[in-house]
Amino acid sequence: MRIIQKIIFGVLVILVATPLTALSNSGYLWLVENNGSSIEKINPSSGAIVQTIPNSPVNPWYPNSLTYGGGYLWLVENNGSSIEKINPSSGAIVQTIPNSPVNPWYPESLTFEQQWSITTSSSPSNGGNTGGGGTYDDWTTATVTATPNSGYTFANWTVGGSVVSTSASYPFTVSADTALVANFTQITYTIAVSASPSIGGTVGGGGTFASGSSQTVTVTANSGYVFTNWTENGSVVSSSASYNFTLNGNRNLVANFNQIMYTIAVSASPSIGGTVGGGGTFASGSSQTVTATANSGYVFTNWTENGSVVSSSASYNFTLSGNRNLVANFNQIMYTIAVSASPSIGGTVGGGGT
Numbered sequence: 001m002r003i004i005q006k007i008i009f010g011v012l013v014i015l016v017a018t019p020l021t022a023l024s025n026s027g028y029l030w031l032v033e034n035n036g037s038s039i040e041k042i043n044p045s046s047g048a049i050v051q052t053i054p055n056s057p058v059n060p061w062y063p064n065s066l067t068y069g070g071g072y073l074w075l076v077e078n079n080g081s082s083i084e085k086i087n088p089s090s091g092a093i094v095q096t097i098p099n100s101p102v103n104p105w106y107p108e109s110l111t112f113e114q115q116w117s118i119t120t121s122s123s124p125s126n127g128g129n130t131g132g133g134g135t136y137d138d139w140t141t142a143t144v145t146a147t148p149n150s151g152y153t154f155a156n157w158t159v160g161g162s163v164v165s166t167s168a169s170y171p172f173t174v175s176a177d178t179a180l181v182a183n184f185t186q187i188t189y190t191i192a193v194s195a196s197p198s199i200g201g202t203v204g205g206g207g208t209f210a211s212g213s214s215q216t217v218t219v220t221a222n223s224g225y226v227f228t229n230w231t232e233n234g235s236v237v238s239s240s241a242s243y244n245f246t247l248n249g250n251r252n253l254v255a256n257f258n259q260i261m262y263t264i265a266v267s268a269s270p271s272i273g274g275t276v277g278g279g280g281t282f283a284s285g286s287s288q289t290v291t292a293t294a295n296s297g298y299v300f301t302n303w304t305e306n307g308s309v310v311s312s313s314a315s316y317n318f319t320l321s322g323n324r325n326l327v328a329n330f331n332q333i334m335y336t337i338a339v340s341a342s343p344s345i346g347g348t349v350g351g352g353g354t
Contacts, residue, residue: 039073041088053091114138117177120146127152127184136174143171146182151211155183187211191251200225200257209247216244219255224285228256260284264324273298273330282320289317292328301329 029042041051053073072094073086085095115137120130132144146168148154157165158181164170170180193206205217219241221227230238231254237243243253266279278290292314294300303311304327310316316326339352 039091051088053086053088116174118142118144118174119179120144121179121181122146123181123183124186127186128154128182130180130182133180138175140174141171142174143169144180144182145169146184148184151187152184153187155185157182189247189250191215191217191247191253193217193253193255195219195255195257197257200259201227201255203255211247213247214244215247216242217253217255218242219257221257224260224283225257226260228258230255262320262323264288264290264320264326266290266326266328268292268328268330270330273332274300274328276326276328278316284320284322286320287317288320289315290326290328291315292330294330297333298330299333301331303328 029044031040031042039053040049041053042048043050073088075084075086083097084093085097086092087094115135117135118133120133122128122130126149128146128148130144130146132142134142136142144157146154146157154168155166156163157167157170159178164172164180168182188208188210190208191206193203195201195203199222201219201221203217203219205215209215217230219227219230221241227241228239229236230240230243232252237245237253245251260283261281262284263281264279266276268274268276272295274292274294276290276292278288282288290303292300292303294314300314301312302309303313303316305325310326314328318324334354336354337352339349341347341349
């Protein structure tokens with residue numbers, strides 16, 4: 001309790017007290033009437049009496065025998081033998097301290113030690129826990145503490161939006177009601193995603209996200225490629241194209257693709273009709289050409305697949321999009337032998353034909 005003004009009119013005693021927050025932040029004058037029969041609470045701005053406590057036991061001859069603190073009036077009895085705690089609203093004596101050593105003849109023989117409320121909170125509320133709040137005596141040392149939750153780091157203590165400390169354990173001298181906010185910052189991590197080979201497909205889900213959050217990276221294979229797995233630092237972490245995980249650190253994920261391969265099988269019909277080329281295993285989507293060369297006495301006819309003609313060109317070019325089984329068809333060249341006798345009656349001939 002701090003007395004900010006004292007006015008003495010003869011035997012009148014007026015004490016000015018700063019009430020605790022529980023009553024008001026405004027100060028009031030507490031007046032002991034001339035005969036000590038009552039105590040009056042006066043608005044110092046208007047002079048109006050806002051409350052009268054009748055039948056007061058105050059002895060007005062003793063200066064400072066009345067003080068205010070902790071929401072109560074504290075009275076030194078006129079002989080100094082006891083101290084009484086009075087409810088300022090009802091005037092009722094709620095406590096008597098007997099055998100008081102107070103000498104009421106000496107001014108300021110009774111005072112009240114102010115206590116202040118220290119409160120702590122977290123921002124955001126799930127960022128961490130705080131401690132050290134409570135009621136403290138004036139000019140004592142309080143220490144507030146902040147402990148971040150998983151995924152958060154302590155930033156600072158603020159009062160009214162102003163930073164007062166960057167230490168999680170903050171000691172200070174208490175001189176007023178104080179509301180301290182422990183500010184926490186959420187830890188974030190980066191997800192980097194890439195495709196190997198780069199033309200194998202597209203990847204998604206990269207970026208910067210909160211620690212502990214659930215994240216999913218995705219892949220879409222390009223035409224001619226198939227997704228194989230996700231790797232990190234060369235180790236396989238998932239074989240799913242959609243990979244979900246809890247983010248607890250920076251990630252550098254590579255989506256691996258394999259090019260789709262197809263086989264081209266080529267053959268000649270009849271086998272002695274000629275030679276064929278261009279068979280083998282090749283990448284999907286690649287441009288391929290098969291060739292046919294007729295042997296002597298044969299002529300190339302066409303390429304067929306499963307009995308259907310696909311080309312009549314000996315050099316057949318196409319885009320490979322699946323396995324192929326191609327047959328080069330050859331026809332034997334045929335000639336005609338015509339024989340005759342001259343004169344026809346001269347004899348007979350044979351061996352003619354195709």
